[in-house]
Amino acid sequence: MFPIAHSEFIQLFRNRAVLISGLIMPVAASIYFIYNRDVFSQIGSIGFVGALLAFTIAVFTLYATTVTALAARRQSLFLKRLRSTAASDPAILAGLVLPVVGISLVQVSFVLGVFAVVGGRPADTALLVVAVLAGFAMMLALGLATAGITNSPEHAQVTTLPVSLGVIAVASWVGITGTESLAALKRALPGGAATELVVNAWDGAAPLGDSLLLLAPTLGWVIVAIALASRMFRWEPRR
Amino acid sequence: MEQLTEKVGAVPDRRLLAGGASPGPVIEVEGLNVTYGDFPAVKDLSFQVQPGELYALLGTNGAGKTSALEVIEGHRPASSGRVRVFGQSPTDRAATRPRMGIMLQESGFSADLTVAESLRLIGRLSGRSDRVDRVLGVVDLTRKADTRVAQLSGGERRRLDFATALYGRPELIILDEPTTGLDIQSRDALWEAVDQLREQGSTIVLTTHYLEEAQQYADRVGLMHQGTLRSQGTVSELTRALPAAIEFSLPQGAPAPPIPFATRDGGAVLIETFELQRDLKHLLDWAEVNMLELSGLSAAPTRLDDVFRDIGTTPVPATP
Numbered sequence: 001m002f003p004i005a006h007s008e009f010i011q012l013f014r015n016r017a018v019l020i021s022g023l024i025m026p027v028a029a030s031i032y033f034i035y036n037r038d039v040f041s042q043i044g045s046i047g048f049v050g051a052l053l054a055f056t057i058a059v060f061t062l063y064a065t066t067v068t069a070l071a072a073r074r075q076s077l078f079l080k081r082l083r084s085t086a087a088s089d090p091a092i093l094a095g096l097v098l099p100v101v102g103i104s105l106v107q108v109s110f111v112l113g114v115f116a117v118v119g120g121r122p123a124d125t126a127l128l129v130v131a132v133l134a135g136f137a138m139m140l141a142l143g144l145a146t147a148g149i150t151n152s153p154e155h156a157q158v159t160t161l162p163v164s165l166g167v168i169a170v171a172s173w174v175g176i177t178g179t180e181s182l183a184a185l186k187r188a189l190p191g192g193a194a195t196e197l198v199v200n201a202w203d204g205a206a207p208l209g210d211s212l213l214l215l216a217p218t219l220g221w222v223i224v225a226i227a228l229a230s231r232m233f234r235w236e237p238r239r
Numbered sequence: 240m241e242q243l244t245e246k247v248g249a250v251p252d253r254r255l256l257a258g259g260a261s262p263g264p265v266i267e268v269e270g271l272n273v274t275y276g277d278f279p280a281v282k283d284l285s286f287q288v289q290p291g292e293l294y295a296l297l298g299t300n301g302a303g304k305t306s307a308l309e310v311i312e313g314h315r316p317a318s319s320g321r322v323r324v325f326g327q328s329p330t331d332r333a334a335t336r337p338r339m340g341i342m343l344q345e346s347g348f349s350a351d352l353t354v355a356e357s358l359r360l361i362g363r364l365s366g367r368s369d370r371v372d373r374v375l376g377v378v379d380l381t382r383k384a385d386t387r388v389a390q391l392s393g394g395e396r397r398r399l400d401f402a403t404a405l406y407g408r409p410e411l412i413i414l415d416e417p418t419t420g421l422d423i424q425s426r427d428a429l430w431e432a433v434d435q436l437r438e439q440g441s442t443i444v445l446t447t448h449y450l451e452e453a454q455q456y457a458d459r460v461g462l463m464h465q466g467t468l469r470s471q472g473t474v475s476e477l478t479r480a481l482p483a484a485i486e487f488s489l490p491q492g493a494p495a496p497p498i499p500f501a502t503r504d505g506g507a508v509l510i511e512t513f514e515l516q517r518d519l520k521h522l523l524d525w526a527e528v529n530m531l532e533l534s535g536l537s538a539a540p541t542r543l544d545d546v547f548r549d550i551g552t553t554p555v556p557a558t559p
Contacts, residue, residue, distance in 0.1 A: 003363045007352055014351040014387075077347035081403075083314060084343065085364035086336035236314075
């Protein structure tokens with residue numbers, strides 16, 4: 001796993017397009033949100049800004065880069081090459097996603113850390129960590145599933161749009177309007193419960209027990225996405 | 240080539256290391272079927288590859304050899320039948336991959352890694368150990384070690400492909416169209432390296448469209464057509480079934496040649512014979528006695544190409 005992760009790390013930093021779209025742009029967008037935190041917190045809450053930051057990294061660094069990288073490796077038959085070795089399928093997949101998972105976790109830690117310094121500390125840091133990890137697990141699993149229907153890195157620009165825009169829209173909807181109305185629907189949508197969890201962790205607006213229940217829909221999406229990925233993921237280009 | 244011999248020939252024969260006991264087949268294929276939907280790509284394929292052997296699996300386009308090879312490589316499940324590599328299922332990568340090197344038909348490298356990084360990665364994952372600089376030296380890519388794969392020519396990528404297969408001197412090497420896209424010097428160097436590996440006891444499975452390579456290097460050949468194994472044996476066994484050809488032209492008014500089975504189209508004569516040397520001598524004696532010039536005379540033994548063409552034009556036997 002680690003030799004694959006090492007080579008993947010090298011490739012991410014050598015590919016200018018991935019470096020800009022997957023690694024630099026999300027940080028630039030995060031800086032914009034932090035700089036304009038007062039505007040965004042007025043339409044939602046300070047926790048909403050935290051959720052926006054977390055999902056910006058989760059969607060554009062973790063999800064989009066995972067889909068793009070896996071599609072590129074499959075298109076070039078690199079996945080087939082890796083399967084010609086003694087490495088197992090889980091080890092290959094883990095090695096391929098490990099760098100982008102690591103980079104996105106470093107990014108989100110840095111961005112939320114900066115936001116906590118300039119915008120105020122979260123009410124429950126431990127809950128925030130759990131919320132972010134649950135959201136990231138969901139986006140990673142959705143990335144594996146989406147990679148199954150993505151033929152090339154260019155194709156990834158299209159196939160990632162529904163989930164990317166959908167999750168950001170749901171996060172914004174939940175963050176701005178709260179869950180007093182249409183709570184079940186908002187929590188059932190991908191990213192809805194995770195957003196509410198981040199908002200609660202930052203704003204301290206709900207009892208811990210109620211917040212932990214919000215993990216269930218997010219973990220449900222993880223299970224659904226893994227089931228989809230196991231059915232849809234392909235190791236070789238479609239002939 | 241001396242340098243190459245020195246580099247490759249440093250390892251003792253594994254068969255001797257194994258105690259000299261007669262080992263079982265390296266590859267066993269029994270009743271293999273591969274179907275895509277309703278289309279049977281491979282039908283009831285059976286063959287074995289013995290230790291130290293170079294077995295060439297040849298076939299017409301769409302014959303099913305790539306599908307069969309992919310099952311042997313563990314890349315594709317068999318629809319039915321049994322395939323064993325070193326007595327193990329080829330999908331058991333941990334058990335089989337450290338002992339087998341695979342040269343894929345298509346490249347499969349990441350464009351953003353360098354040659355040395357690519358080889359080091361695949362080598363480490365293969366479960367074998369070797370020195371990257373040694374292997375790059377064998378395939379003459381030492382100068383390209385720090386070049387990114389994206390900047391390699393097609394031939395250089397094939398050589399890198401070959402490097403991943405021979406890394407760690409595996410006991411079994413599968414070469415899928417190894418010389419396609421290589422220039423003549425690179426081809427010669429590749430076969431030189433294969434010869435050296437065979438001297439150390441490696442078993443080779445080869446597919447190629449260059450029949451002269453199979454004719455020259457293969458111990459045994461399996462000929463596939465429309466999903467079935469139509470013929471199998473040594474080159475001489477396969478070519479023995481077809482007649483050799485003697486061709487020449489006779490002047491107008493010349494008598495008929497003294498050899499039966501001659502066909503004549505105007506002045507051009509074709510003699511198909513299973514006794515090439517005897518019939519050629521008979522023909523030359525006849526021409527000398529009759530003071531005839533056999534213009535454009537050529538006499539050629541049966542080649543693998545002829546067997547290949549014959550299989551391509553013979554209908555597949557109906558399945559009972």
